[in-house]
Amino acid sequence: MKTIYFVRHGEAEVNVAQTFGAENTGLTERGRQQAHTLAERCSKLSIDCVIVSTMMRAQETASFISERTHIPLVSSELFEERKRPTSLIGKQRDDPQATRLHIQWIDSFFIENKRFEDGENFLDMKARAAKALSFLEMRSEVNILVVMHGFMLRTILARIIFGEALLPQELYMVMRAFNISNVGITVATLDPSQESERPYPKGKWRILTWNDLAHLG
């Protein structure tokens, strides 16, 4: 059985900025503090490898973990955040025109057959979540930590719960009900021997813990 620890990056400039998607920004001072606390907690877990999204806020968070634990980092684009439409980047959040475009893009995740310009949509995210799960299944390590992003992590979770048949409205329900915090720890296990549809849909993936924040006090 494998154990995967999914972690959302520390608070980043993009989380507090007044503009849409200054994507390649680093952590705030608070985010660096959170990453430091997270690294302390990770040092108590037995982890064989750290997979990290190529985005700067995830890389910076992971650097605290590798400094503290000396566990090797492996970068992967599969765990990046949803890709924003180019035309939105840098627009002010309080600009009504930009807000309308933003809503059109958000709806492309929750309504069938919608796409907004060059931004990722439901099918892109669902396909990437499936690839990310296969990637983790193929890794030889037993205990893996993944440093990544909030929307993508919840897409992976929705794909675990609802499987290949995942629908846009189910993704919407997951986004609405599952709250995720910076540096929250989510624990999943992978046990291919558990897979069966009868009498119950026991998948090979299970969610043990969602968004554990005990290290933040």
Place this chain on the structure above:
Amino acid sequence: MKTIYFVRHGETEGNTGKLFQGADTPLTQRGLDQARTVASRCVKLPITALVSSSTKRALQTAEIIGEKMGLSVESVDLFAEVRRPSRLVGRSKDDAEARQMEEAWHRSCCGDGPRVEDGENFDDGKARAGAALTFLENHSADSLLVVTHGLFLRTLFARVVLGENMTGSEFKRIIFTLQSDNTGIFVFTHDVTYAASVLDGGKDVHWRMRVWNDRAHLG
């Protein structure tokens, strides 16, 4: 904003033993230790009211937490475990006929088969989960701790995710994917959000799950 800290009861003989569990099973020594451990964590939380399922294993866990926190326990039937057929209680898990009945009951809990005698089924669990959420929304305290049970917690959560129109097939996906451990901590909030999707029409008051099965205190 309303915050609910759910705690699943400590370990019982029914969780580990060879018999199907009923309402009167007490905590094991390990379960009592788990309750003390989770209690010392609960004192750090800003809780003003303590509610428990009226079932023995939950009440025992809640009494230990209440003593440590200086809070009295409000016993509420709504938070009891999804009820097995009474004819199953106390029978051996090795008894083939009893096992078959347990499976039929599980199917009825997922909306996949007929009700099994006096056991609760999918519609009962869904209705009780809805009533439990309403009870919490109307409770005078803004920050409560509720001691309850594994299957009922997952039913409650499935109801939060899937809403009042939840179907058995979606429900199954959630309850068989998420795990709930003895004395795990589960945090739900009821709050206004301003979601950026037309599906919400802007302002939206709803339940969200912030933490599921935090077991950091169990080492």
